[in-house]
Amino acid sequence: EFKIKFFSDRRGNQGDYSISYNFTIRFTVATTEATATPIWTAEQFRTKITAGGNYILMDNITLKDWAPMDATFASLDGNGKVIKITNFSVPSSQTVTAGLFNTISPNTILKNVIVDIGSCETTIMLSDENTITGDTNFGFIAGVNQGIIYNSEVISNTSTERTITIKTSSTKSNVGLLVGNNQGVITNSRVGTPYYEAITVDENGSTTSQVGKTSVFTVKTSGIVAGFVAVNSGIISSSYFNNANIINTHIVGNDDVNMTAGFVATNLSSGKIYSSYAKGKGITAENIRGDMT
Numbered sequence: 001e002f003k004i005k006f007f008s009d010r011r012g013n014q015g016d017y018s019i020s021y022n023f024t025i026r027f028t029v030a031t032t033e034a035t036a037t038p039i040w041t042a043e044q045f046r047t048k049i050t051a052g053g054n055y056i057l058m059d060n061i062t063l064k065d066w067a068p069m070d071a072t073f074a075s076l077d078g079n080g081k082v083i084k085i086t087n088f089s090v091p092s093s094q095t096v097t098a099g100l101f102n103t104i105s106p107n108t109i110l111k112n113v114i115v116d117i118g119s120c121e122t123t124i125m126l127s128d129e130n131t132i133t134g135d136t137n138f139g140f141i142a143g144v145n146q147g148i149i150y151n152s153e154v155i156s157n158t159s160t161e162r163t164i165t166i167k168t169s170s171t172k173s174n175v176g177l178l179v180g181n182n183q184g185v186i187t188n189s190r191v192g193t194p195y196y197e198a199i200t201v202d203e204n205g206s207t208t209s210q211v212g213k214t215s216v217f218t219v220k221t222s223g224i225v226a227g228f229v230a231v232n233s234g235i236i237s238s239s240y241f242n243n244a245n246i247i248n249t250h251i252v253g254n255d256d257v258n259m260t261a262g263f264v265a266t267n268l269s270s271g272k273i274y275s276s277y278a279k280g281k282g283i284t285a286e287n288i289r290g291d292m293t
Helices: 042-047
Strands: 004-009 014-019 037-039 052-056 062-064 069-071 075-077 081-085 097-098 101-104 108-113 115-116 124-126 135-138 143-146 149-150 151-153 161-169 172-176 177-180 185-187 195-201 209-215 217-221 222-226 229-232 235-236 241-242 244-248 259-261 265-269 273-276 275-280 283-285
Touching: 042 062, 097 143, 097 241, 135 143, 135 177, 172 217, 177 222, 222 265
Parallel strands: 037 052, 052 075, 062 081, 069 101, 075 108, 081 115, 097 135, 101 143, 108 149, 115 151, 124 161, 135 172, 143 177, 149 185, 161 217, 172 222, 177 229, 185 235, 217 244, 222 259, 229 265, 235 273, 241 275, 244 283
Antiparallel strands: 004 014, 172 177, 172 229, 195 209, 222 229, 259 265
């Protein structure tokens, strides 16, 4: 209700006149990387992250029956928290792009993300038999990266060595343990880190850190397989693959669909790799070929 005071006559006598008016205030929360929306739980991770937003992970989470989603948000700061994936729920389609995220969009920044596959299912089914006619792109962080990935890693935080088999019926599979197909930028990132540090900040701002030792893990699959990125047409710098095994089960045949490497299997003409290395526990395949710069 608004009250307007006015003069009623020349002598200065005044009175109040009231006007009632109903109105609605609409507002949206505008976030930046510096004022990101906090994500505390797995449910919030599934439902609260939307296109164009900025988010920060505030606690360790466990994703069960994880149906990968596209990363169309502006930024996600993993904040050194651990994202544990126990199993994937990948819908059947003619092409499959999957991981923590399907595709990271060109306008998206992903940083400080730790994906733990130490409790992941031992067999990841990317498709039923004969359902895929196109390519498969799989990485534990993303199937395809077109954006920026910074200071992120894939670990196996468990006391025993584990083998994970990734199955697909695709005629061409690009499987990298970080990203399947990189068309963007990846820097200062790792697969198979021997040690990791998880930092926790309480409500008073005090920080505590937990250092854990990870175990060796093995990934068994077929197609174009690499310890870090299967196919690279973007930029990779200051990154490494370590403390893991790769087994390519593809039958000897067409070299275009059967390659194995410790770091990058296929580095296309536009692909650039700087100050990176592979130091795997073992690479086993019928046909070994690739760039291990």
